[in-house]
Amino acid sequence: MVQTLSPLVLQKIESMDVDENLKDVIKELLMCEARNGNTYPEGKLREFNVIISKGMSDED
Amino acid sequence: MKIKRLEINNFRQYYGKIVIDFSTDNGRNTTIIQGKNGEGKSNLMNSITWCLYGDELFKSETNIGRSIANTTAVIKGNYQGADVSVKMYLEDGGKEYIAERKQHFEQKSGGIVSRTPTFTVHEKDVRGMVLVNQPDWFVEKRFIPKDLRGFFFFDGERISSYFVETTANIKPNVEKIAQIDTIKGAINTLGKIKSSLWKDMKKYDTSGDELPIDPDEQNEIIYTNGEEIKRIDSKIADFNSKIEEIDRYQSKNSNETLKALTNEREKLEKRKTQLKKEIEQTNKSLSELIIDRLPIILAYAALTKTVDIIDENTAKGLLPPKIQDTFVRDLLEEGVCICGRPLDENSECRAKLMKLVENVFSKNTAEDSREGRYTIKTLLKKVNFVPEYTELFNSVTEKQSEFDQIVDELNGISSQISAFDETEIRNKEAERKAHIESVNQLNRRKGGLEAEIEGAREILAMCEDEISKLRVSEGKYSKLKAQRDYVCQLETVLTKIRDSIVEDVRLQLETKTRSYFYDMIWKTGTFENVRLIDEGARYRFSVTQDGQECLGDLSSGEKQILALAFSAALHSVSGYSVPVFIDTPLGRISEDARENVAASLPKYLSETQLIILPTDTEYTPEIRSKMSQFVGAEYKIRYDESKKMSEVNNYD
Numbered sequence: 001m002v003q004t005l006s007p008l009v010l011q012k013i014e015s016m017d018v019d020e021n022l023k024d025v026i027k028e029l030l031m032c033e034a035r036n037g038n039t040y041p042e043g044k045l046r047e048f049n050v051i052i053s054k055g056m057s058d059e060d
Numbered sequence: 061m062k063i064k065r066l067e068i069n070n071f072r073q074y075y076g077k078i079v080i081d082f083s084t085d086n087g088r089n090t091t092i093i094q095g096k097n098g099e100g101k102s103n104l105m106n107s108i109t110w111c112l113y114g115d116e117l118f119k120s121e122t123n124i125g126r127s128i129a130n131t132t133a134v135i136k137g138n139y140q141g142a143d144v145s146v147k148m149y150l151e152d153g154g155k156e157y158i159a160e161r162k163q164h165f166e167q168k169s170g171g172i173v174s175r176t177p178t179f180t181v182h183e184k185d186v187r188g189m190v191l192v193n194q195p196d197w198f199v200e201k202r203f204i205p206k207d208l209r210g211f212f213f214f215d216g217e218r219i220s221s222y223f224v225e226t227t228a229n230i231k232p233n234v235e236k237i238a239q240i241d242t243i244k245g246a247i248n249t250l251g252k253i254k255s256s257l258w259k260d261m262k263k264y265d266t267s268g269d270e271l272p273i274d275p276d277e278q279n280e281i282i283y284t285n286g287e288e289i290k291r292i293d294s295k296i297a298d299f300n301s302k303i304e305e306i307d308r309y310q311s312k313n314s315n316e317t318l319k320a321l322t323n324e325r326e327k328l329e330k331r332k333t334q335l336k337k338e339i340e341q342t343n344k345s346l347s348e349l350i351i352d353r354l355p356i357i358l359a360y361a362a363l364t365k366t367v368d369i370i371d372e373n374t375a376k377g378l379l380p381p382k383i384q385d386t387f388v389r390d391l392l393e394e395g396v397c398i399c400g401r402p403l404d405e406n407s408e409c410r411a412k413l414m415k416l417v418e419n420v421f422s423k424n425t426a427e428d429s430r431e432g433r434y435t436i437k438t439l440l441k442k443v444n445f446v447p448e449y450t451e452l453f454n455s456v457t458e459k460q461s462e463f464d465q466i467v468d469e470l471n472g473i474s475s476q477i478s479a480f481d482e483t484e485i486r487n488k489e490a491e492r493k494a495h496i497e498s499v500n501q502l503n504r505r506k507g508g509l510e511a512e513i514e515g516a517r518e519i520l521a522m523c524e525d526e527i528s529k530l531r532v533s534e535g536k537y538s539k540l541k542a543q544r545d546y547v548c549q550l551e552t553v554l555t556k557i558r559d560s561i562v563e564d565v566r567l568q569l570e571t572k573t574r575s576y577f578y579d580m581i582w583k584t585g586t587f588e589n590v591r592l593i594d595e596g597a598r599y600r601f602s603v604t605q606d607g608q609e610c611l612g613d614l615s616s617g618e619k620q621i622l623a624l625a626f627s628a629a630l631h632s633v634s635g636y637s638v639p640v641f642i643d644t645p646l647g648r649i650s651e652d653a654r655e656n657v658a659a660s661l662p663k664y665l666s667e668t669q670l671i672i673l674p675t676d677t678e679y680t681p682e683i684r685s686k687m688s689q690f691v692g693a694e695y696k697i698r699y700d701e702s703k704k705m706s707e708v709n710n711y712d
Contacts, residue, residue: 006239008565008633012557026553033246034239035201045256048249056546 005030025055061203061638062669063108064156065149070133070142071110072103072123075705080104082639082671083692084151090662090670090690093708094679095697100706101673104697105213105641111146111161112199113206114177118215118643127172129165132705134172141166152202156184159195204638208236211630216620216644231599237630238565243558250551255279257544264537275523278516285509285516292506294597299495299502301600306492308609310477310485318477318485325473328466335463342456349452353445360443363436370433388413565633566594572629573622580621580660582653590622601626617649621657628664639669646678658683662690 005013005027013023013030028051036044068078082091095101103123106116110128133142145162163177181195192198204212211233235241255276310322356363392413395403403410477489570592577590587610591602603611603622614622624645631640645661646654662670670690674683684691694711 005242008561008568009239009243009557012561012564016553016557018553022550022553026550026557029246029250029550029554030239030242033249034242037201037245044249045252048253052253052543052547052550056543059546 005034019059021055021058025051028055061150061152063148063639063671064151066108067145067147067149068104068107069145069147070130071107071144071146072128072130073100073699073704073706074103074107074708075130075132075703078706078708080695080708081693082669084669085692088690088692089666089668090672090687091693091695092679092687092691092711093671093673093695093697094676094711095673095706096676096699099697099699101643101675101697102215103706104673104708105215105643107146108148108641109209109213111148111159111179112203113209114161114179117209117213127165127174128163129172129174130705131172132703134165134167137167139167150203157192157198157202158182158184158189159199205236208233211237211627212638212640214623214627214640214642214645216642216647231594231597234565234569234599234630235562238561238633240558240561240565243554243561247551247554247558250547250554251279254544254547254551257540257547261537261540261544264540275520278520278523281516282513282520285513289506289509289513290597292502292509296499296502296506297595297597297600299499303492303495303499306488306495309488313485315480315482315485318480321473321477325470328470328473332463332466332470335459335466339456339459339463342452342459346449346452346456349445349449353442356439356443360440363440367433367436367440370429373429388417392417563594566592566599568633569626569629572632573626576625576628576660576664577622580625580653580657581618582650582656583618615650617653620648621653624657624661625664628661631665631668637667639671640665641671641673643673644675644678645672646674646683654678654680654683655686659686662687 009030010027013026016023029048032044032047032051036047062084063082064084065082066078066080068074068080070076080091080093083089093101093104095104102118102120103116106118106123109115109117116123116128129142129144133144136142141164143162143164145160147158147160150157150159159179159181161177161179164175165172166174179195181192181198182189183192184190200206232241235244258275307322307326310318311326313319313322391397392403392410397403397409397413401407401409403413474489474493478486478493480486480489570590573592574590577587578584581587587603587605588607589602589604591604593600593602601611601622602609603614624642627640642661646657649657661672695708696711697706697708699706
């Protein structure tokens with residue numbers, strides 16, 4: 001299905017040598033991109049910013 | 061996502077209500093709907109695409125211009141008319157949905173007229189069936205995006221043209237299915253956020269320094285030119301394919317002279333490419349040599365003069381100085397000069413000797429001069445780089461001369477081929493010339509665009525330096541900068557993931573397609589290799605036999621098997637879980653291979669709900685027996701000639 005990430009993409013994210021928090025942020029960003037595509041750019045940008053802010057605060 | 065049930069009402073030859081329950085059993089993933097040609101298999105698939113997307117994917121010539129409404133239903137409804145509707149009952153991870161498209165048709169004096177169709181999707185929850193907002197969006201995001209549906213609804217009769225018609229689109233579509241486009245989209249969105257953060261950072265920057273240029277403009281140049289280069293690469297690849305095709309045609313021609321000329325041309329082209337690389341490399345070495353030596357040439361006079369001064373002072377005995385510093389220091393300590401005068405604290409002589417100690421002896425003048433002279437002499441030796449330069453220059457000249465000669469020879473070959481008696485050969489050669497000219501023009505344009513990108517990148521690098529130099533104010537600026545750094549980090553990781561997936565996907569697709577193709581093809585051992593070649597803007601399939609490319613020579617049945625193998629590989633690699641429809645899957649496949657294909661296909665698509673619509677000649681008892689372990693539901697379409705309508709019944 002389109003709104004979930006393909007096993008291949010998930011596998012690649014997991015194989016990256018970065019911390020778990022960053023991996024989670026990347027998954028959320030990709031899910032948001034897959035859900036929205038180009039249909040609602042303003043909403044997508046807002047969602048991206050929320051995910052990024054949350055990711056940064058979790059890192060702190 | 062699985063289809064549980066389909067209800068068709070008055071759609072084309074389906075009069076009244078037709079109900080089909082599909083197999084949703086994971087162990088028996090296949091539903092068979094058998095029908096003779098013209099009985100309504102394609103229209104059954106069309107009813108589904110009409111329901112989901114509002115159009116028919118496989119419109120036959122007889123359907124063009126005709127309303128989708130079943131005429132009998134409309135006429136029987138008199139002036140009340142009749143409703144055409146297609147209703148799909150769907151399930152996905154325990155959730156249930158109903159998608160329905162409905163359109164009203166009426167008989168008027170001028171013929172059948174229709175109202176605007178309505179499309180709704182309902183989702184089942186604790187309150188019952190709840191209307192879903194934006195039903196089209198639901199189909200795009202939860203079922204199959206419209207532009208990818210060609211990979212999920214196949215017409216076996218047309219599948220052999222798959223590679224010819226869709227070659228240029230395979231890579232972009234593979235990228236969509238493998239979600240590479242999603243990653244690219246996310247990178248793009250992060251780029252926008254980065255740019256917006258940078259703008260905000262400027263607002264809160266208190267340094268007052270203004271950047272001389274706008275990075276957004278430079279990013280725009282990089283993006284726009286990059287896109288243009290992709291288009292150019294795609295065009296170049298197309299032209300090169302056409303040139304290769306012409307070369308293959310000419311090399312296979314029975315005319316021996318033409319064959320010889322074509323082979324000679326191939327050799328010369330290879331040498332020309334090699335020479336071009338060598339000339340570029342040697343020119344680069346020449347430039348580096350000049351860049352290295354130019355400062356010395358410019359400073360030659362000053363350096364020579366310095367050496368002369370050092371030599372002159374050494375000859376005069378000034379370097380090293382005649383008097384040792386320890387001798388002068390002893391005099392100052394004793395307080396008596398060599399001439400016997402007292403060196404009192406305030407005497408003029410003492411002051412002179414002190415100055416000598418400070419200015420001359422303390423600076424190791426002699427040692428510095430010796431070292432400086434040695435360094436300058438070494439540099440001056442480099443001025444004489446004529447032999448090195450001459451060697452490189454001669455090498456370039458020789459290579460260029462050979463290159464020009466090859467160009468002349470190639471032109472000569474082209475002229476000879478252009479003068480052949482056979483019109484077709486002449487025309488092909490003229491086409492080839494035109495393609496080469498187009499490639500040259502595109503390469504020139506590409507070079508210009510690449511230079512602009514390079515320039516923009518340099519400016520951006522300068523910008524990045526400028527940004528880092530800006531004095532960071534407390535509070536908002538530093539917070540924004542931290543955010544921007546975090547976004548940059550995300551962008552870097554996503555870019556790495558994208559690059560890694562692109563190659564992985566190609567490799568997996570290639571390996572699986574090859575494996576499935578070898579399993580299904582009846583000519584065991586005939587085909588040496590099946591490859592999916594990445595040509596930048598597109599993928600190209602290659603099948604080789606006896607060391608020669610033979611994709612173009614495959615029979616339509618072999619092409620169909622390759623297309624089916626590729627599609628199965630694509631579904632397996634993508635991880636998508638949506639139904640796949642295949643109309644007339646075995647039509648073009650020879651009888652001895654059909655059982656192989658019938659037994660293999662459901663296996664390769666085991667994770668997928670598979671709906672196969674074979675003809676009666678395809679779905680023989682042998683094929684049925686081979687597929688029985690995968691089949692969970694079986695139907696037959698029966699067309700009643702007298703009533704001009706089709707119905708769908710259980711198989712037995």
